[in-house]
Structure formats: C-alpha cells, structure tokens
Amino acid sequence: MNMTRKTSLGPPIATRISTVAVLLFAACASPRPTGTATPNGGPRGAPGGGPPGTPVSAAGAPAEMQRLYRSMGLVAGSGAIPFAASVSFLRAPSPDSTLTLLALSLPSRALGFTREGDRYAAAYVARVQIRQGATMVRSIESTEQVRVPTFRETSRTDESIIWQQFIRLAPGRYTMTVSIKDESSIRNSTEEVSLEVPRLTPEGLTSPVPVYEAIPRQSVDSLPRLLARPRASVVYGVDPELALYIDAVGGNAPSSVQIRVVGDGDIVGMDTLAVLPQRVGGRSGTVGIPVNRLAVGINTVLVTAPGRSDTARTRVLVSLGEEVPIGTFDEMLVYLRLFTTADRLKALRDADLQGRAAAWNAFLKETDPVPGTAEHEGLRDYFARIRSANIRFRDEAGAGWQSDRGTAFVALGDPDNIIDTGLLNPNERVRQQIWEYRELRVQLIFVDQTGFGRWRLIAQSRGDLDVAIRRKLGSR
Numbered sequence: 180m181n182m183t184r185k186t187s188l189g190p191p192i193a194t195r196i197s198t199v200a201v202l203l204f205a206a207c208a209s210p211r212p213t214g215t216a217t218p219n220g221g222p223r224g225a226p227g228g229g230p231p232g233t234p235v236s237a238a239g240a241p242a243e244m245q246r247l248y249r250s251m252g253l254v255a256g257s258g259a260i261p262f263a264a265s266v267s268f269l270r271a272p273s274p275d276s277t278l279t280l281l282a283l284s285l286p287s288r289a290l291g292f293t294r295e296g297d298r299y300a301a302a303y304v305a306r307v308q309i310r311q312g313a314t315m316v317r318s319i320e321s322t323e324q325v326r327v328p329t330f331r332e333t334s335r336t337d338e339s340i341i342w343q344q345f346i347r348l349a350p351g352r353y354t355m356t357v358s359i360k361d362e363s364s365i366r367n368s369t370e371e372v373s374l375e376v377p378r379l380t381p382e383g384l385t386s387p388v389p390v391y392e393a394i395p396r397q398s399v400d401s402l403p404r405l406l407a408r409p410r411a412s413v414v415y416g417v418d419p420e421l422a423l424y425i426d427a428v429g430g431n432a433p434s435s436v437q438i439r440v441v442g443d444g445d446i447v448g449m450d451t452l453a454v455l456p457q458r459v460g461g462r463s464g465t466v467g468i469p470v471n472r473l474a475v476g477i478n479t480v481l482v483t484a485p486g487r488s489d490t491a492r493t494r495v496l497v498s499l500g501e502e503v504p505i506g507t508f509d510e511m512l513v514y515l516r517l518f519t520t521a522d523r524l525k526a527l528r529d530a531d532l533q534g535r536a537a538a539w540n541a542f543l544k545e546t547d548p549v550p551g552t553a554e555h556e557g558l559r560d561y562f563a564r565i566r567s568a569n570i571r572f573r574d575e576a577g578a579g580w581q582s583d584r585g586t587a588f589v590a591l592g593d594p595d596n597i598i599d600t601g602l603l604n605p606n607e608r609v610r611q612q613i614w615e616y617r618e619l620r621v622q623l624i625f626v627d628q629t630g631f632g633r634w635r636l637i638a639q640s641r642g643d644l645d646v647a648i649r650r651k652l653g654s655r
Contacts, residue, residue, distance in 0.1 A: 252494060
C-alpha cells in the first residue's frame with residue numbers, strides 16, 4: 180500500500196507500508212525472550228550525504244547520531260544516504276513463525292529531487308536480503324517514488340521518508356543486509372547486521388513499537404495498520420509525547436501492562452499501568468508517553484504484564500534535534516555550559532544516581548522563565564539556538580555552536596547589528612565582522628584571516644565575550 184502523508188514540516192512526507200506477509204519457514208531455534216539486530220563489521224562507506232562537497236550533516240543525521248542509533252540497537256547506515264531502521268517482532272498465527280516488522284527512514288535531503296510540474300519528485304530503491312548461512316531466505320527490492328509540493332520539503336534532514344515491510348520468519352539467527360540507493364545518482368548506503376528472531380508464545384509479550392499512528396489488528400491472522408517511528412526518537416521541546424503500539428492478541432491477552440521507563444543512570448522517569456482496550460481478537464492499543472517524563476538521551480522502555488514473568492523492551496531517544504547528538508546526562512551538561520551558571524552545573528554534576536532526578540527537577544524549576552506553563556521555554560529556545568548555530572556556522576570546523584561566532588550566538592542570541600568590513604571594502608585583505616549587543620554594551624570583533632570563512636575572535640573581544648556571558652547568566 181502506498182500512502183502520501185501531510186506535507187507540512189513535522190510528520191514524514193511519504194511512506195511505503197507493505198502489507199504482504201512473506202513465506203512461512205519451519206522453526207529451527209529454541210525460544211528466546213527478545214530479538215536483536217547487531218552490526219556485522221561496523222559502518223560501511225564514508226559518513227556524509229548529498230553531492231560531493233556537501234557538509235556531512237546536510238543530508239541527514241551526522242556520524243554521531245548514527246552512533247547513537249546503533250547504541251539503541253537500530254540498523255544505521257552511514258554511507259552517502261544515512262538511514263536508520265528498526266526491527267520489531269509481533270505474533271504470527273503459528274508459533275513456528277514470527278511477524279517481523281522492518282521500518283526504515285531516511286531524510287528527504289539525501290535524495291535527488293527534480294521539478295515535475297508544480298511538484299518535486301524523487302525515487303529510491305530499497306533492498307533487503309535475509310540469509311541463513313549460505314541460503315538466501317528472503318530478498319526484497321522495491322523502487323519507490325516520493326512527491327512533495329514545495330522545495331522546502333526536499334531539504335528536510337529529519338525522519339521525513341519512511342519505508343516499512345512486514346515479513347514472516349522462522350525463529351532463528353539470520354544475516355540481514357539493508358541497502359538504499361538514490362535513483363537519480365550513484366549515492367547509496369548499505370548496512371549488514373546479525374538478526375535474531377525470537378519465538379513468541381501466545382502468552383508472551385511482543386515488541387513495543389514506537390509509532391506515529393496505529394490502528395490495532397483484530398486478530399492474529401491480520402496485520403496492524405501502523406506507521407512506525409523507525410528512529411524511535413523525539414525532539415525535546417518539539418514533540419509532546421512518544422506513542423507506543425502494544426500488541427497483545429489471543430484469548431489470553433493481558434488486560435493491562437506495566438510500563439516503566441529507565442533513563443541514563445537507572446533513573447526511573449515513569450512507572451505506570453496502562454489498560455489495553457478489548458478487541459475482537461485480543462487486546463491491543465497505543466500508549467502515549469509524555470516526553471517530559473523521559474530523560475534527555477537514551478531511555479529504555481520496559482513492558483510487563485501483571486502476573487507474567489517475561490519483559491518486552493525497546494529503547495527510545497530524546498534528542499535535541501539531528502544536529503545535537505546527546506546520549507547521556509554528562510553530555511547534556513556539556514551542552515548546558517552556555518545556558519546556566521557554573522554553580523548550577525556543579526550541583527547537577529555532583530548529584531549521585533539516586534539524587535540526579537531531584538537535582539534535575541530543581542534545576543528546571545530554578546531556570547524556567549515562565550513557571551506557569553508545562554514547557555520550559557528557556558531550554559526550548561536555547562537548544563533551538565544550538566541547532567541553528569550548527570547549521571549557520573558549520574563551515575568553521577567542528578560543531579557550529581562551539582565556534583567563536585556560534586558561542587556568541589548561543590549564549591547571547593542574535594546581535595542587534597552586524598558590520599561586515601568585507602562588504603564595505605571588497606579589496607580589504609583581512610575581513611572583519613563586528614557584532615553589536617546594545618543592551619550588554621559590547622562589541623565583538625571576529626576576523627577571517629584565511630579568507631575561507633573561519634572567523635576568530637580577537638583577543639580583547641574574547642575577554643569581552645566572557646564578561647558578557649557571565650552578566651547574561653547572572654541575570655537569569
């Protein structure tokens with residue numbers, strides 16, 4: 180089934196959902212409680228995307244984001260088309276097979292779009308090969324078309340295109356190769372992983388599936404109509420909640436499940452009981468997890484049924500956007516150095532694992548500029564500036580927000596006025612930019628001595644910036 184989604188920035192712009200269940204194979208392995216997908220030999224190809232000379236992050240997630248995706252157990256291709264894919268396991272009609280959902284996403288900017296009337300079109304080829312030893316168990320190849328109404332949609336770097344496929348596989352170990360190729364160029368990416376397919380019993384729990392939307396299936400013989408969220412990621416300050424599809428079919432399906440979310444350092448961010456609605460063929464439903472109950476970085480979601488011993492789990496990432504790869508609490512503190520005072524950061528850093536959640540909540544309360552709202556507007560705007568700095572100043576070597584201009588922009592915001600001497604005098608040998616902050620009564624002078632856009636603060640301005648940052652932080 181082909182589906183075109185909304186074209187406003189936010190949801191994925193195009194998806195392909197395959198409702199074709201593949202051949203049933205004989206069972207050949209002992210039962211296991213969970214399934215896994217692990218890389219074989221690491222990433223293939225050089226990080227990057229787009230045409231030659233395009234910055235690495237321009238066509239999608241940078242290398243650090245791909246590293247985070249792999250640490251979550253996802254399949255992450257880091258070639259010229261960076262993609263991320265998840266593998267989930269649901270019950271099939273027979274215990275001798277397991278319904279396996281492969282969901283893959285890529286950024287629309289990785290593809291070569293061309294004008295087609297009043298729209299823009301691109302095409303890509305998705306290829307999946309599953310082997311058991313030397314035997315090819317399943318080979319899938321599909322050419323997909325993507326059409327969007329605006330040029331802006333062609334340059335998205337988020338999870339904007341989704342391709343997913345349901346496959347029935349016998350429990351056991353496989354080697355899976357996933358490839359994506361842009362039809363308009365030679366850009367492609369391939370990743371090979373080891374895939375372990377579990378045997379799911381009628382009483383057992385299946386994989387919790389992060390989704391954008393889902394319509395539960397009515398019986399074990401049917402398929403759920405869902406749109407998976409392959410990266411299992413939400414953006415802090417942007418996404419209000421993460422939806423999890425929990426599938427429990429059969430007459431012995433549990434009426435409720437316990438959902439426990441564990442963040443970095445074993446901090447429990449959520450522990451709640453969710454009721455699964457009654458369906459004709461069992462109990463299935465979507466549970467929303469508020470993002471403000473999750474830790475920034477990687478979280479583990481544990482799902483158990485009362486009175487049953489098995490646990491289903493999935494890992495989800497609360498990110499600050501594709502340009503800000505944060506996987507742990509300590510990494511978060513590094514990013515906060517321009518947001519708050521050293522004393523407040525020390526209180527967070529010194530908190531032990533048991534006290535970290537309380538320290539973080541106290542920090543949020545102390546720094547929230549509008550306490551009466553559910554959202555922390557200060558952090559929302561701060562991380563928005565980091566994302567913007569990583570795009571605006573990425574030509575200055577390293578992360579854009581850590582460059583001299585990026586540091587000033589993130590800490591102080593946009594200047595009231597910018598004077599570029601190179602525009603006033605094109606023949607000037609050394610180009611300067613003067614940033615004026617009137618309220619802070621400071622001028623920052625950046626110099627591009629190489630002529631390649633690598634701006635550096637002069638020594639006096641570096642001291643002025645440090646003073647301005649301390650004044651700014653002290654006023655919060």
